[in-house]
Amino acid sequence: MxxxxxxxxxxxxxxxxxxxxxxxxxDSAEQxxxxxxxxxxxxxxxxxxxxxRGTLGKDTRKHDLYARKMLSxxxxxxxxxxxxxxxxxxxxxxxxxEDFEPAERYFLWAIAVTxxxxxxxxxxxxxxxxxxxQLYGALGNLYNLQDKALLAIEYYQKxxxxxxxxxxxxxxxxxxxxxxxxxxxxxxxQKAEEEYLKAIKTGTASGDSLMMALPRKGLAKVYLDLxxxxxxxxxxxxxxxxxxxxxxEETNDYPEVLCSLVKLHLMADHENLPKAKxxxxxxxxxxxxxxxxxxxxxxxxxxxxVAMREQRWQEALEYARKSVHENDSDATYSDVxxxxxxxxxxxxxxHKQEASQYINKVRTMMERFATEHYQSGLSQxxxxxxxxxxxxxxxxxxxxxxxxxxxxxxxxxxxLLSTLAFFLLWRxxxxxxxxxxxxxxxxxxxxxxxxxxxxxxxxxGGLLTAIRQNLPEESEESGLSGISGISGISGESxxxxxxxxxxxxxxxxxxxxxxxxxxxxxxxxxxxxxxxxRRALSDYCRTLxxxxxxxxxxERHITHEEAIYCIAYELVNNAVKSSGASHIHVxxxxxxALTVLNVSDDGKGLDDxxxxxxxxxxxRERVEALGGKLDxxxxxxxxxxxxxxxxxxxxxxxxxxxxxx
Numbered sequence: 001m002x003x004x005x006x007x008x009x010x011x012x013x014x015x016x017x018x019x020x021x022x023x024x025x026x027d028s029a030e031q032x033x034x035x036x037x038x039x040x041x042x043x044x045x046x047x048x049x050x051x052x053r054g055t056l057g058k059d060t061r062k063h064d065l066y067a068r069k070m071l072s073x074x075x076x077x078x079x080x081x082x083x084x085x086x087x088x089x090x091x092x093x094x095x096x097x098e099d100f101e102p103a104e105r106y107f108l109w110a111i112a113v114t115x116x117x118x119x120x121x122x123x124x125x126x127x128x129x130x131x132x133x134q135l136y137g138a139l140g141n142l143y144n145l146q147d148k149a150l151l152a153i154e155y156y157q158k159x160x161x162x163x164x165x166x167x168x169x170x171x172x173x174x175x176x177x178x179x180x181x182x183x184x185x186x187x188x189x190q191k192a193e194e195e196y197l198k199a200i201k202t203g204t205a206s207g208d209s210l211m212m213a214l215p216r217k218g219l220a221k222v223y224l225d226l227x228x229x230x231x232x233x234x235x236x237x238x239x240x241x242x243x244x245x246x247x248x249e250e251t252n253d254y255p256e257v258l259c260s261l262v263k264l265h266l267m268a269d270h271e272n273l274p275k276a277k278x279x280x281x282x283x284x285x286x287x288x289x290x291x292x293x294x295x296x297x298x299x300x301x302x303x304x305x306v307a308m309r310e311q312r313w314q315e316a317l318e319y320a321r322k323s324v325h326e327n328d329s330d331a332t333y334s335d336v337x338x339x340x341x342x343x344x345x346x347x348x349x350x351h352k353q354e355a356s357q358y359i360n361k362v363r364t365m366m367e368r369f370a371t372e373h374y375q376s377g378l379s380q381x382x383x384x385x386x387x388x389x390x391x392x393x394x395x396x397x398x399x400x401x402x403x404x405x406x407x408x409x410x411x412x413x414x415x416l417l418s419t420l421a422f423f424l425l426w427r428x429x430x431x432x433x434x435x436x437x438x439x440x441x442x443x444x445x446x447x448x449x450x451x452x453x454x455x456x457x458x459x460x461g462g463l464l465t466a467i468r469q470n471l472p473e474e475s476e477e478s479g480l481s482g483i484s485g486i487s488g489i490s491g492e493s494x495x496x497x498x499x500x501x502x503x504x505x506x507x508x509x510x511x512x513x514x515x516x517x518x519x520x521x522x523x524x525x526x527x528x529x530x531x532x533x534r535r536a537l538s539d540y541c542r543t544l545x546x547x548x549x550x551x552x553x554x555e556r557h558i559t560h561e562e563a564i565y566c567i568a569y570e571l572v573n574n575a576v577k578s579s580g581a582s583h584i585h586v587x588x589x590x591x592x593a594l595t596v597l598n599v600s601d602d603g604k605g606l607d608d609x610x611x612x613x614x615x616x617x618x619x620r621e622r623v624e625a626l627g628g629k630l631d632x633x634x635x636x637x638x639x640x641x642x643x644x645x646x647x648x649x650x651x652x653x654x655x656x657x658x659x660x661x
Contacts, residue, residue: 232267
């Protein structure tokens with residue numbers, strides 16, 4: 001049974017309903033399309049949409065033409081929202097013409113389009129919910145009109161969570177009212193009462209007086225059917241107060257309330273015939289040609305009941321005949337109770353044959369409705385089942401898609417982590433290999449320095465000492481010169497010509513011995529192993545002109561002493577040879593966690609600090625291999641400063657305290 005509320009639901013849930021019925025916007029949009037001006041797809045779509053909205057329910061040909069243009073353009077633009085709008089309007093157009101099959105097809109198609117919009121970043125969830133609420137409500141109304149109660153309830157219930165999510169109280173009220181009406185039409189008073197009470201709750205929360213009255217009007221019919229007088233009275237009075245005050249507006253609902261009041265005052269043990277008659281006469285006075293057929297039948301049936309109580313049987317017969325459809329094929333469930341009235345009236349009038357005919361009609365109609373409702377129920381249950389199966393498959397596919405996506409992400413993550421781990425392992429191995437090579441190089445250099453120092457000291461030192469010792473002493477030279485002078489071979493003394501070269505040779509050999517010892521000492525000084533890095537660097541710097549040394553920190557052995565000494569030696573040697581500096585300063589700082597070596601000069605500086613050259617490149621490799629950090633600060637003409645930092649070995653920060661000797 002379709003209700004006014006069902007029709008209201010369609011339009012209250014349609015936020016996009018067109019309200020300007022003056023055709024001004026339609027004409028303007030058509031002029032733009034026919035102007036010959038080059039339009040963008042977006043501009044054409046806006047014109048199509050304006051015409052479709054403006055012609056809905058007014059010009060079927062033009063509406064369908066532009067709706068299909070709109071649909072075609074939506075595929076070119078990949079505009080799913082406009083596609084849904086076109087399909088929804090096509091469905092509404094057919095719905096208004098009671099062409100239910102294509103209307104249903106368009107609404108379901110529009111739902112499928114809305115489903116495809118899920119996850120598309122172009123559309124907000126609020127827009128999708130608006131679409132769903134309109135389409136579910138429209139399908140609910142469509143099935144309601146076709147007396148497919150189960151399907152109507154199914155789609156009304158789909159719309160309910162959306163209404164609740166956004167707090168649309170009026171829409172919730174109408175929805176609960178429509179569902180209650182459907183349950184009541186199927187004879188399920190318990191479920192009908194539950195839905196009416198929900199509608200009253202949301203209607204009261206909305207503050208809208210119509211929303212408070214509408215479900216009470218319906219709930220009163222449930223209590224009348226159950227014979228609960230007091231509940232009917234408490235429920236119908238607020239509804240009557242509203243509809244009586246708005247009787248010129250609610251021309252269908254107010255007569256329904258009056259009919260309920262007639263039945264209330266005819267209830268057993270609570271009969272008030274004068275009031276029942278007054279309400280019946282008022283309802284009869286409100287009859288008009290535009291009134292819904294169901295409401296007209298209800299008014300005539302109430303008048304027949306009053307006439308029967310007053311035993312005005314002929315008048316009751318006339319009213320009762322008007323309370324049923326002329327053709328039995330158009331009869332509804334409400335006609336059955338009217339057939340019972342006619343059977344009773346004919347019995348009272350002694351028309352046994354007519355009474356028997358209406359009794360047979362009651363039985364036949366009950367059987368027909370039972371069969372139709374059973375078959376329709378099975379059919380609707382099958383559709384609901386298939387719909388749920390389809391939704392379950394879609395949900396399963398979506399879950400599978402999510403699992404596949406998650407699996408793909410996890411697989412990609414595992415591959416990424418594996419690649420990263422492999423890269424880090426490879427890089428670590430490469431760094432360790434490089435470090436091992438440099439450390440081996442450093443150890444090799446250290447061993448080579450020891451060997452060279454030993455060879456210089458033992459072999460070259462011994463050789464030079466032997467040469468020095470085998471040179472003639474000065475006394476021997478004097479004796480020879482004396483003998484030569486006595487012999488008088490040349491007549492001149494030969495001492496000056498032989499003594500000077502011998503003295504020079506001895507001096508050069510002595511200088512070579514000292515230089516050799518210095519070189520051997522500086523290659524790996526004994527003080528380094530005995531007294532530590534500070535003493536070794538201090539001794540080294542004292543042997544060089546214009547090289548100074550300073551120290552801050554704790555006197556101790558530190559990590560990598562031999563390597564740091566070699567690096568300092570290289571830096572000072574490079575500065576002496578290449579910088580042209582007048583002064584070089586070496587500074588060593590030894591803290592608990594850090595060792596810092598700083599070598600600065602006032603030489604010509606470097607043009608490009610990013611280009612180390614061979615000497616600095618070797619030093620940088622050594623520093624990095626030892627886990628240190630090297631910084632070079634230099635400008636052309638302003639000298640150079642090399643700063644090197646080493647972290648002290650955390651496990652063994654002090655390799656032994658040193659005492660300055």
